Amino acid sequence: MSILTRLLTRQFLGRWLGALLALTILLQLLDLLDNATDVLARGGGGLGILRYTLLRMPSSAERLIPLAALIAAVLTFSRLASGSEAASLRALGVSGHRMVACLLPACFVVAVAQFGMTNFLVPATQRSYANWWASLPNAPAEEATRVWFRAGPDVASADRVRDGGRLLEGVTIIRRDASGHTLMRLDAAAARHGTEGWQLQDVRERGAGDAGPALRGSMAWPDAPTPRNLLAIAQPIDGVSLPQLRRILDGQEEGWRGTSFYRSQLQERAAALLSALVMVLLAFPVSRILPRRGGGGVSLGFAILAGLAFVALAGATGALGEAGLISPALAAWTAPVLFGCLGCVLMLHLEG
Template sequence: MNGVLGRYLTRLFVARALAVLLGLAALLQLLDLLDKASDVLSRGGLADIGRYAMLRLPTTLGRLMPLAVLVGAILAFRQLAASLEVTAMRTAGIGTWRILGALAPACALAFLLQSALLLGVAPRTERALADWWDSRDPAERPLVLPQRLWLRNGTEIVAADAVSRDGGVLEGLLVIRRDTEGRALDRLDARRAAHGAEGWRLEGVRLIRPGASRPQEMAALPWPEGPAPRALRELARPTEAQSPARLLAGWRGEGPVSRGPAFYAARLHALAASAAAPFVMLLLAAPAAFGLPRQEGAFRRAAVGLVLGLGYLVAAGLMASIGEAGGLHPVAAAWATPVLFAMAGLLLLWREEG
């Protein structure tokens, strides 16, 4: 395709997708602020509203990227069809696939931007937001959790009722120490655990060993195998966005984890499958380029593409949740949706060109 025409199509598409992205992000940010404004103001002043919005923005932009590609492509294709530019291009021998190929680099750019936001920026901003939200509470004072935190730390099974904001103090601690084959060696119940310069120290300990006639009571006991406070903080107050390195470590069972391998494997495959989302959205929007300005069915083509694109997002989220819960193999949970909707897009495109 001629380079000038390719740049023209790309500018047309990118301008509309960017406008949709910023418009939707502004709307969602406004609705979120209306809901959280009183809580934000109670933590500071008007400046904190801007701080809250900026920390939320990377996650909002990243999640809206596929929808912005879909709506931006539909708007661009409808303008091309309304001005008869698609008709002129097809008359000149420029088919639909060459038009889609010209827009593919813009879709790849959208995926790279989404990945940078959700994998690079959002994990940091969400953690900063969570820490700031709890900043009124002393870092060393344990905060009672809505439900008991359970995690695997090497061969140990650990549970805690309360975790301080910095992860350095635990209350209501249970530790089940196991051998490499998973058999329980003993059970530790501790009233409190604190992390200092020499590592973890348990207080008010009750030790139970299999076969022992009675539990052993101790005032204090070192816990050198304890997890890092930072890891406990992240597990006690998890954020939605997680880096690929953290997901990969969780899948391998490296470090403390509160989920099974299926959860982390499903998240990793979902990240890989998200690369297909902008291209599938472009494919679903392509039928909107067909038809003459006053021809019946022009609105229907755009509406069908929009409904299928929204269905793609809902189905991808649902399948990801099922995969994270272990209900489906991670590969099937992540890749079934893009494959099925890509086939639906190809079928619609074949039907229009036929």
């Protein structure tokens, strides 16, 4: 690694960490202004506010990583331009392409950090937050919400999920054939998961066209999802870990949202790894500012507006993809490819 690469990498990462920390603290303070009263009302106390902040902070930081990369890139290139270092580097034959290439290790570090937070840290802290929030002493009683899910080829529902997903109350199972036609309906007072798997209790069976139900007592339920999967369906969170995402897409686990959401998530997480590089390309015109001639506000303003537009477009297309309105690949890669090409064109134009 060259001296220039080490210098730019250190400057970029230092500013990125500082910007990410500052933005995250600001967002958390705003969040606390809205929710500190609720934490205290639920009996969390002062330690509860601290725990609330720590559990919510990774989710806030993960969303702010691209903006922090934009700020870091703008400040890095601005520092090179204001000290005439960029002009000196060009005089020594260091092209803009090489300056951007010197920041590739820093972009890689940001991508690794984003990958780890999005796929592992954020889902874990969101699940911990959901469990803790529901277990506070003065938490209001949960309203009964019927949960629907697939159990093998069948469709099932439960009135309530208890005991960490190991007990279901008010279970209904719609048995279907290979064509999706209803064969029979099973109604059970409860379903419990034990050492022998799932057991339905007080089962009533109603076949298609039967006049009345037939009592079956108890019976095994081998096609039911795992207790952890049922708990995730009953208490859904926004974050999904990468292993869980793969299991849902492979049909090994049930999700709590449509298939298009998980397919888009997989594409978006791959595309998000390029966000830091895109921000560097969009901020490159700042390095061409000549302090003595002025006019730097145009380049600086363009870099900031282009970076914000990139984040906005990525969010908008991602929402369309998760809703199934456009293909997951188009939703995830439109913004990175479009703004990445824009940054490359500007760099080539400025280098020409």
